[in-house]
Each structure stands twice: as C-alpha cells, then as structure tokens.
Amino acid sequence: xxxxxxxxxxxxxxxxxxxxxxxxxxxxxxxxxxxxxxxxxxxxxxxxxxxxxxxxxxxxxxxxxxxxxxxxxxxxxxxxxxxxxxxxxxxxxxxxxxxxxxxxxxxxxxxxxxxxxx
Amino acid sequence: xxxxxxxxxxxxxxxxxxxxxxxxxxxxxxxxxxxxxxxxxxxxxxxxxxxxxxxxxxxxxxxxxxxxxxxxxxxxxxxxxxxxxxxxxxxxxxxxxxxxxxxxxxxxxxxxxxxxxxxxxxxxxxxxxxxxxxxxxxxxxxxxxxxxxxxxxxxxxxxxxxxxxxxxxxxxxxxxxxxxxxxxxxxxxxxxxxxxxxxxxxxxxxxxxxxxxxxxxxxxxxxxxxxxxxxxxxxxxxxxxxxxxxxxxxxxxxxxxxxxxxxxxxxxxxxxxxxxxxxxxxxxxxxxxxxxxxxxxxxxxxxxxxxxxxxxxxxxxxxxxxxxxxxxxxxxxxxxxxxxxxxxxxxxxxxxxxxxxxxxxxxxxxxxxxxxxxxxxxxxxxxxxxxxxxxxxxxxxxxxxxxxxxxxxxxxxxxxxxxxxxxxxxxxxxxxxxxxxxxxxxxxxxxxxxxxxxx
Numbered sequence: 067x068x069x070x071x072x073x074x075x076x077x078x079x080x081x082x083x084x085x086x087x088x089x090x091x092x093x094x095x096x097x098x099x100x101x102x103x104x105x106x107x108x109x110x111x112x113x114x115x116x117x118x119x120x121x122x123x124x125x126x127x128x129x130x131x132x133x134x135x136x137x138x139x140x141x142x143x144x145x146x147x148x149x150x151x152x153x154x155x156x157x158x159x160x161x162x163x164x165x166x167x168x169x170x171x172x173x174x175x176x177x178x179x180x181x182x183x184x
Numbered sequence: 185x186x187x188x189x190x191x192x193x194x195x196x197x198x199x200x201x202x203x204x205x206x207x208x209x210x211x212x213x214x215x216x217x218x219x220x221x222x223x224x225x226x227x228x229x230x231x232x233x234x235x236x237x238x239x240x241x242x243x244x245x246x247x248x249x250x251x252x253x254x255x256x257x258x259x260x261x262x263x264x265x266x267x268x269x270x271x272x273x274x275x276x277x278x279x280x281x282x283x284x285x286x287x288x289x290x291x292x293x294x295x296x297x298x299x300x301x302x303x304x305x306x307x308x309x310x311x312x313x314x315x316x317x318x319x320x321x322x323x324x325x326x327x328x329x330x331x332x333x334x335x336x337x338x339x340x341x342x343x344x345x346x347x348x349x350x351x352x353x354x355x356x357x358x359x360x361x362x363x364x365x366x367x368x369x370x371x372x373x374x375x376x377x378x379x380x381x382x383x384x385x386x387x388x389x390x391x392x393x394x395x396x397x398x399x400x401x402x403x404x405x406x407x408x409x410x411x412x413x414x415x416x417x418x419x420x421x422x423x424x425x426x427x428x429x430x431x432x433x434x435x436x437x438x439x440x441x442x443x444x445x446x447x448x449x450x451x452x453x454x455x456x457x458x459x460x461x462x463x464x465x466x467x468x469x470x471x472x473x474x475x476x477x478x479x480x481x482x483x484x485x486x487x488x489x490x491x492x493x494x495x496x497x498x499x500x501x502x503x504x505x506x507x508x509x510x511x512x513x514x515x516x517x518x519x520x521x522x523x524x525x526x527x528x529x530x531x532x533x534x535x536x537x538x539x540x541x542x543x544x545x546x547x548x549x550x551x552x553x554x555x556x557x558x559x560x561x562x563x564x565x566x567x568x569x570x571x572x573x574x575x576x577x578x579x580x581x582x583x584x585x586x587x588x589x590x591x592x593x594x595x596x597x598x599x600x601x602x603x604x605x606x607x608x609x610x611x612x613x614x615x616x617x618x619x620x621x622x623x624x625x626x627x628x629x630x631x632x633x634x635x636x637x638x639x
Binding site: 080081085115133151 | 224225321405407408447450451452453454455456457458459460461472473474475476477507510512546548550552556557558559560561575577578579617618619620622
C-alpha cells in the first residue's frame with residue numbers, strides 16, 4: 067500500500083449555509099469511488115478539520131455522481147456576515163479537504179505517478 | 185409546446201457580470217432570461233435603502249440592463265424572470281415601465297410582479313399568535329432578537345412566477361423568490377406541470393440549482409484542468425434546454441468561452457448541498473441521488489431520471505437582524521522573516537488592546553500567504569517566504585470598542601516590526617454585522633401577491 071493525497075483521485079467544491087460548510091468530493095474515476103466511501107469517513111474528516119470545524123461532521127453518499135457530501139457544522143466562525151475570516155464562506159475548504167492522505171494499492175499509486183509525469 | 189424551451193441564466197448574484205445578461209440575449213436564441221440578484225445579506229441592505237428613500241430597495245442595475253435589451257426582448261419575445269425586486273418590487277416595476285415608455289415601447293410590453301414575501305410588519309402578529317419563528321440552527325425563538333430585526337422575507341418558489349407569466353407578464357420582477365424558482369417557474373408555465381408532479385418539479389428545481397450561480401457551471405471556479413478551460417474572458421453563461429418530460433440539457437451559446445462537462449457539472453451540483461436526498465424548496469423536495477448525467481456533445485450535458493418528493497407544509501423565512509460590530513485591518517510584511525514579523529505585530533496589537541482594557545467577543549488573526557484559508561492544514565510556511573499579510577479582526581456588541589481597535593493597526597507602520605507596508609487604505613472601517621436568522625412558517629400564513637401592468 068502507498069499513501070497519496072486525496073487530490074490525486076478526487077476533485078471537490080465547497081459552499082456554506084450559515085455557520086455550516088459543505089464540502090463535496092467527487093472521484094475522478096468511478097472505480098475510485100469505493101476508496102472514498104471506505105476511507106473518507108465522517109470521523110476522519112472531523113479529525114482532518116480540527117482547528118477549523120468545532121461541531122459535528124455529517125456525511126452523505128451520492129453514488130450516482132461518485133461523490134460524497136460532508137456538512138461541517140460550526141466551521142465558519144459564525145458564518146456569513148458574522149465571521150471575521152478571509153474565507154467566511156468556506157470556499158477554499160474544497161482543497162483543504164483534498165490535502166487528506168489516503169491509502170491506495172501500489173499499482174494505483176504507480177498509475178497516479180505515471181499520469182502526472184505524462 | 186413541443187420543442188425544448190431555452191432558459192438562460194445571466195446573473196449569479198448581485199454584483200455578477202454586467203455584460204452577461206446582455207450577451208445571453210444577443211449571442212444565441214433564448215426564450216427566457218433568469219437573473220438571480222438576492223443573497224441573505226442583500227435584503228437587509230435593500231431594507232435600509234428603502235427606509236431612506238421609499239422609491240429604492242431593489243437591484244438598481246436591473247433597470248439600465250433592461251433599457252439596453254428592451255428592443256431585443258420585444259423583437260424576439262424573450263421573457264425575463266428576476267428577483268431584482270428585492271424589498272420593493274413595485275418601485276422596480278415602476279422604474280422599468282418608465283424606461284419602456286421613454287424608449288417607445290408603450291403598449292408593447294407587460295411587466296409583472298411577484299410580491300407579498302415581505303413579512304417585516306407582520307412579525308409581531310405572528311409571535312402573538314404563537315408562531316415563534318425559531319432559528320433553524322439554534323432553536324431560539326425570534327422574540328430573543330425581535331427589537332434588532334431589519335428585514336423578514338418569505339422564500340416563494342416557482343409557482344407564483346408561473347402564475348405571473350400566465351397573466352401575460354413578459355418581465356417578471358420578484359421579491360424573495362428562490363434562485364431555483366426563477367428557472368422552475370417558466371417550466372411550470374410552459375409545460376403545465378401539476379402541483380403534485382413531484383418528479384418534474386424536482387427536475388426543474390435541479391436545473392435551477394445547476395444554473396443559479398451563473399458561470400460556475402460552465403467552467404468558472406472549476407477545479408478540473410482549470411488552466412485548460414478556454415477563453416475565460418468571454419466565458420459563456422448557462423442555457424437550459426428544457427423538455428416537457430423533465431429531461432434537460434445544460435449548454436451555452438456557441439462561440440463563447442468556458443467548458444461544460446459532466447465532471448464540471450458534478451462540482452456545481454455539490455455546491456451548497458445539504459442532504460442530497462432532501463433538497464427542500466417551496467415547490468418540492470428534490471433527490472440529487474436520482475440524477476443521471478451524460479455528455480451529449482461538446483459543451484452539452486444531459487440530465488435525466490430525476491425524482492422528487494412532496495413539498496413540505498412550510499415556507500422558509502429569512503430574517504436579518506443587527507448583531508453588533510466588526511472591523512478588520514491588515515499590514516504587509518516583506519522578506520526576510522516575514523512570517524515572524526507578522527506574528528510579532530499580532531502580539532503587539534493584542535497586548536495594546538489588553539492594556540486599553542478592551543474586551544471583544546472575538547479577536548481573530550490570520551496570516552494571508554501562510555494559513556488564512558487552510559489553517560494548520562497548510563503547515564508551517566517556508567522560512568524564506570517572500571511576504572505575509574498580517575490580518576486581524578475584532579467583533580463586539582460595543583461599537584466604541586471596535587472603533588478604538590481601528591486606531592491600533594496603522595501605528596505599527598512606524599512603531600512595530602520592520603519592512604512593513606500596505607497601510608495605504610488608512611484605518612479599518614467599522615461595520616455593522618447584519619446576521620441571518622433562518623426559520624419556517626406554515627404556508628397557509630402567506631400568499632404571494634401577483635399583478636401585471638402594461639407599459
């Protein structure tokens with residue numbers, strides 16, 4: 067097994083609703099969706115965003131889009147107009163999520179390295 | 185109608201491209217132009233404008249835009265649906281009618297409004313009758329902030345928009361109609377979808393969600409191969425080709441920039457998503473796990489298979505209220521030791537605020553260039569980082585304390601760590617915080633007010 071960053075196999079978009087940020091991640095390839103389902107759990111995301119997210123993390127599966135959606139409660143310093151943050155709407159939490167490391171088998175890790183050097 | 189209808193979006197928020205609506209009208213065939221102008225905070229700004237001038241309180245940009253495209257609208261019978269009315273749809277309509285008459289279109293165009301969403305003057309009545317308007321996030325009743333409320337608006341859906349089109353409105357000016365309702369309304373009107381045809385209503389809602397942020401579904405803010413997305417300066421805004429059976433294609437005018445792919449559309453579908461099986465609107469509950477997407481040619485993505493569930497008994501209410509004051513200031517520190525200098529500046533400002541005995545609900549520091557967006561996930565910045573922005577903000581109910589803070593950043597230009605710049609804009613501005621209070625209200629309590637007038 068090898069460790070790679072989530073950004074190698076997924077893309078993402080994030081947005082806000084009040085003090086809750088939503089982060090959606092999408093597998094580039096449908097066959098990699100099960101890796102997301104297995105490894106990117108609500109608990110891991112909560113741990114990943116410690117220091118940013120101070121509430122519960124909820125996870126939803128969207129298999130038809132090969133995507134997961136996460137709700138990060140209490141993650142925007144009050145949200146909207148209350149927040150003092152540069153990113154009061156969590157617009158960049160998409161790529162913050164993609165910094166997460168996941169485990170993939172060696173063959174896939176080689177493929178990912180190969181596709182980058184092309 | 186048997187051919188698909190073409191519904192364009194030309195505005196994703198108030199402040200989006202001034203040119204986009206005009207291009208949408210002129211660079212290809214469309215039947216409808218939908219324009220989303222309202223965000224939560226917008227309503228309170230408009231409420232304040234109206235309290236100063238009873239003829240204001242709407243998206244003013246809308247009127248000159250209509251003036252420019254009026255000949256095109258009349259010649260090609262293009263209808264416009266916009267929530268440009270803000271808190272004063274009547275005034276917006278009057279301004280549009282005045283422009284139409286001045287430009288020689290008297291008797292040639294009808295302008296309608298969808299109003300009745302403004303419940304500001306009914307709040308006390310609701311509370312007295314036991315409708316508590318509890319905050320959806322915290323469960324607190326509205327009475328706890330009642331004296332500080334600045335605006336209160338119901339979110340109406342696509343149904344009243346369709347009704348206004350049915351009365352002959354060619355330009356439909358709405359108050360707080362949902363972003364998705366601006367797209368669904370024309371479909372209900374054209375295809376005669378029944379109030380309980382949940383699957384089709386869900387399809388129209390998802391079409392609306394896809395285009396409600398304008399170019400964010402046509403290559404804007406898109407992660408995948410972003411550098412390869414062509415011709416960003418001329419990015420095309422989305423056009424929906426909608427069919428009576430609820431299937432639709434998202435495309436854009438030929439020759440425009442941007443890119444529409446299944447992967448890019450997926451990103452936009454996830455934007456501001458909650459529970460994907462329960463996307464709640466006034467018209468229906470849409471299920472995003474039912475969507476089937478396929479690439480149906482260059483810059484064309486086809487949607488099918490969408491299902492939905494019955495609408496709820498409630499409308500969402502958006503209440504805005506005054507929640508104190510804030511200010512944010514910044515300074516730029518240059519190499520060497522840029523990050524350390526910015527950290528030293530932060531310690532100095534905080535100590536000075538302490539010495540002055542000032543208390544805040546929050547003092548927040550960010551180091552832009554190092555960790556403002558991703559916090560600790562960004563890791564430690566490189567020791568030789570070229571420059572760092574020290575950015576510090578405070579929040580308090582005490583306006584005086586916030587104003588005093590605004591005098592404590594700029595002095596560091598002379599009395600703090602070296603190689604500092606970026607204080608040209610002067611001291612930070614004290615801003616009122618207008619917070620947002622989401623709540624629900626039984627649908628039986630409010631009725632949209634719809635009318636149509638000929639120019």
